[in-house]
Amino acid sequence: MTSDARQRARSFLIDAHLLTPAEAREALDVAATVLNTGLARLAADAEAQNAAACAEAAHSLKGNLLNLGLPELAHIAQQATDLARRGDIAAAKAAGQTLVLALATLLPGERCHAPE
Numbered sequence: 610m611t612s613d614a615r616q617r618a619r620s621f622l623i624d625a626h627l628l629t630p631a632e633a634r635e636a637l638d639v640a641a642t643v644l645n646t647g648l649a650r651l652a653a654d655a656e657a658q659n660a661a662a663c664a665e666a667a668h669s670l671k672g673n674l675l676n677l678g679l680p681e682l683a684h685i686a687q688q689a690t691d692l693a694r695r696g697d698i699a700a701a702k703a704a705g706q707t708l709v710l711a712l713a714t715l716l717p718g719e720r721c722h723a724p725e
């Protein structure tokens with residue numbers, strides 16, 4: 610299995626959801642925007658020291674990652690949720706930064722580097 614999040618999500622959308630390659634590309638473009646917004650929200654909520662909002666943002670990311678067939682990244686988002694709920698906002702923020710790195714090929718601005 611490749612570590613390229615975009616390629617893995619694309620394969621999942623085509624294989625599990627029976628999307629055409631064009632439909633999968635469109636779905637990934639939407640997902641990239643949603644994930645980018647969620648990651649920015651997680652970081653902003655962590656900076657604001659808002660544990661409840663941080664946990665909510667991380668939980669939303671988890672659902673989006675599961676919908677893309679990325680369970681190991683969803684697990685990181687779940688860890689961020691749990692950490693934020695326990696008040697460990699710095700660790701939740703660090704988990705969010707891990708997700709940013711892991712999703713680099715999927716997030717806006719990185720698409721030109723990912724094979725279709």
